[in-house]
Amino acid sequence: MYALPPVTKALxxxxxxxxxxxxxxPDIAIFYFALWPLGEHVIGNGPDGLPFSVGxxxxxxxxxxxxHGSFGHLFFNALAIFMFGGSLEQTWGSRRFLTYFVVCVAGAGLIQLVVVTSGITGQGIYPTVGASGGIFGLLLAYAMLFPNRQIMLLIPPxxxxxxxxxxVFGAIELLMGVFNTASGVAHFxxxxxxxFGWLVIRYWRGQPPFRPRGPRLVR
Structure with missing residues (x-):
């Protein structure tokens, strides 16, 4: 039986x-741990009848x-970690894999923070949840390390x-982010x-826009 590497399992x-x-x-989770835009935003009244704000x-x-917004949201993100995380962790090692995933999640959050705070999505003030930014970072890394491996799509199979x-998926996300910003999905x-995943790998490899880090290149 295939044994998941420790960080993949822990995630x-x-x-x-x-x-x-x-x-x-649910309220505590969303109000305090979801990603809210910069500033203070009144979203209703608290138990004491006073305005309740988040930020x-x-x-x-x-x-x-x-x-995550739903069980389905969680399931597909967890499935992607299961499918791609193990191979990346075995190739990079646990510490580098965890560093990469955390940077991708944080980088995705920073981009989303700028986009939502600026109001260009036209959706108003809303919280962002989900590990999908980290997942897309894993997809990119998998494609860069194992470009010719076959992936079986679910829809269509x-x-x-x-x-x-x-x-293909990067292009779809870009088009949906630009032309379908009211979909409720954090495409950006x-x-x-x-x-951010691409930048991390380029940094590790000592490739532009970063300086070479020595004769040895990492995968």
Whole structure:
């Protein structure tokens, strides 16, 4: 039986625990741990009848990645970690894999923070949840490390090379982010996860826009 590497397993457990905690205390989870735009935003009245406001808190740049909007949202993100995380962790090692995933989640959060705070999505003030930015970072890394491996799509069920898969999905996310910003999906966060993942890999490899880091290149 295939044994998941430790960080991949820990991420799956953390997502499951956070989801059950979210079910038990949904208001606390969303108000304090989802990613809110900069500033103070009144969203209603509290138990005392006074206006209740929410806003960005520093830890939200990571904690939002542990929350999910539905079981389906959680399931597909966890499935992607299961499918791609193990291979990446075995190739990079646990510390580098965890660093990469955290940077992708934080980078996606930063991009989403700018986009939502600026109001260009036209959706008003809303919280962002989900590890999808980190997931898209994993997809990019998988395509860069294993470009010719076959990935079987779920819908439609056709095989596709990893490199082609990422190019197609990246293009779709960009188009949906530009032309379908009211869909309720954080497309720019997904692209942000891919962008920061690409930058991390380029940094590790000593490739532009970064200086060479020595004769040895990493995968």
């Amino acid at each position: 799956l457990i953390a997502l499951a625990v956070a989801y059950f905690a979210q079910l038990l205390a 960005f808190l520093p830890w939200q740049i990571l904690s939002y990645g542990l929350l 056709i095989p596709m090379k990893a490199r082609t898969f990422v190019i 966060a997904h692209l942000g996860g891919m962008l």
